[in-house]
Amino acid sequence: MDIVTSADGTPIATHSVGEGPAIVIVNGALSRAQDAAEVARAMADAGLRAVTYDRRARGDSGETPPAAPEREVEDLAAVVAAASETGTEAGGGAAVLGHSSGAILAHFAAGEGVPMTHLFLSEPPFRFGQGDPAADLADRLRAMADEGRPGDAVVAFQREAVGLPDAAIEQFRASPLFDATAPLGASTVYDVLVTQRASMPSSAMREVRMPVTILCGVETMPFLISAAARLAELMPDAEYLEVPESVGHGIHPEATARIVAERLEA
Structure with missing residues (x-):
């Protein structure tokens, strides 16, 4: 385990496995870095260096109030910077794979200018301003x-x-x-804060400059399939891929690693 320090001084715990181009994995709700260990290992087996981290207020990472989406953007920026400094990217960013709310966070961070070589969005639960939870x-x-x-x-x-x-x-x-x-x-x-803030993807999010691949299983919640398809319509330059192996709103490690490795090698 390594510790990177976010902009507000919060310690963020990271884990790295494998050698090659870096891919930072951003987990969804109610999960820690360890929950992405199998996905990270599959990425390493595919020739990549996978970096997982405990998002703030989880696991071995800290938390500094007040809570805001911008703080998580700064956390991800610190993790990406550390990943690129220790790899072949030479400070030019790293690829990022976000899943569920982690996909919304990764997309929001990309729109805020966090440098990424490729953005992979796995089943992002965008609501597009409809049916958002209560404001409080x-x-x-x-x-x-x-x-x-x-x-x-x-x-x-x-x-x-x-x-x-x-x-x-x-x-x-x-x-x-x-x-x-x-x-x-x-x-x-x-x-809740990041999914509320980015319920409708902003123009900055829709116009990010790095390559974007939207991933969605075929046996997942219908709401997620609709959200992924609508996002693809809003981002005509993005690649949309169905991943039959990913079921139940999960990431299939080997299938996803194969998709990521093929695109990072291109």
Whole structure:
């Protein structure tokens, strides 16, 4: 594990595996760097240097309030800079693969000018201004976490931001996975803030200059398929790819690594 320091002094924990062109992996909600370990290993096996990191308020990374999407942009910028300084990119940026809310964050960061050689967006949950969660959700999630109720924040996030039915939430609460996920309650504030800010991709996001590849499984939530297709319509220069191997809103490690490696070699 290595630590990079974000612009506001927050420590961000990173992990690197493999040799070759760098690909920074940005996880989605309720996940840590370790949850992308299998994807990172597949990237390494494909001849790439995969960098995973704990987004702020998760795992071994810190958090410095107040929360804002710009702070996560600065975090990603620091990770990309470190990845390019230690690789063949010579400070010119690195490729970035974002999944779910991590894809929205990566896209938002690209629009803010974070240097990237290629942007891969895996099932970004853009709402395009429709059906956004309540404007005060982030504040309520923060209050729950600050009151020592991170598990309640996780449940509220799943119910109001993700839209999971109560039956699925109760099943999750009764599983061992809930205890492992509950400590990430404070991180849900950031996922809500960035997805609210970029519910409708800005012109800067739609006009990013690096190559963009939009990835979507064929057995995932219909909402995600529609969002990916609409984003592709708004970005006619972007490449849109269906990934049959990716199911259930997950990233298939080998199939995704093959797609990424082929494009970074081009």
